[in-house]
Amino acid sequence: MIANRTLELLSLLQAQKEWTGDGLAERLGVSPRTVRRDINRLRELGYPVTATKGPSGSYRLSRGARLPPLIVDDEQAVAIALSLQTAPASVAGMGDATKRALNSIRELLPPHLARRLATFSIEQMENAWELAPPQVDPGLVARLSAAVQERELVRFTYRSIEVDEEDTRDVLAEPHRLVVWSGRWYMVAYDQQGNSWRTYRLDRIGRIAPTGWRFSRRDLPDGDITRFVQSQPDRGDTPDAWPCWGTVLMECPAALVAKWAPITASFEAVDERMTRIRMGAWSWTALIGFLVTFSCRFTVESPPELAEAARRVMGRLDVEILRADERTVPPAAASIRRGNPVL
Structure with a gap:
């Protein structure tokens, strides 16, 4: 209660150049004595309130009169x-x-x-292991956020995840939520043309146009918004966002891929146990490293550079493991392993 009254007092002092004690007491609904205590509280917080004495004594805020109030601990x-x-x-x-x-x-x-x-001056450093997100236009974020709040239908073009930037389609959607996941911006929306819930990557949205039409709020398809966004097959970056991009067929159910694949990946379920995953990285070796973390068999579909990187990585692993074994096993066993490097 006291904090609210102090904030209101500060707002009054900033809204008007000078106030009498009685005038402030009347506006705040308190006694002049309480006003004096509140004035002293503002001074303790560092706000310079000056006072003139006498029957018509008054108060004024010496500094920051045109600035909005900000009281924080x-x-x-x-x-x-x-x-x-x-x-x-x-x-x-x-x-x-x-x-x-x-x-x-x-x-x-x-x-x-x-x-x-x-005292808090922080310098952020780049981390090579962080998968840098594509940047989005702040104006687009503002327009979509307003559409979410106003429940206004939006029409926009949406670029395919493929490299061809001309491959776009027109979308009429009900924007329900903006979500940020690992630096990537998503809009959770109901596609009126497809009659389905979807997520749209903001960096792939173009030519947005408000319609002026309102929609009624729908229940989201999943109570866990994070799980819903993660499960969307086209959640990943566009190929041109990374220097190395590949597609593999993985012996892993799509539900597990959705849960553990990096944010940059997109995927599609082939059947109950096979998933096609598309993913980008800063190098072919890094891409293989991500795929190996699933600890399951996979077949490289494209490009040839990714298949060659897989062969190089597996070759190096064979050599390093054999060299480590040679230090701990008898010479005879080591010679046998050198002749048969299949792990």
């Missing part, structure tokens, strides 16, 4: 600093904006909290 200030400095870089052009936002927030804070915020 130390933990919230730390959360703001960390969140802005470690935000995912999947939205284009946000790097400079986040720095400016952090500076603006510092200007809004009382001095002791601004100093606290300045």
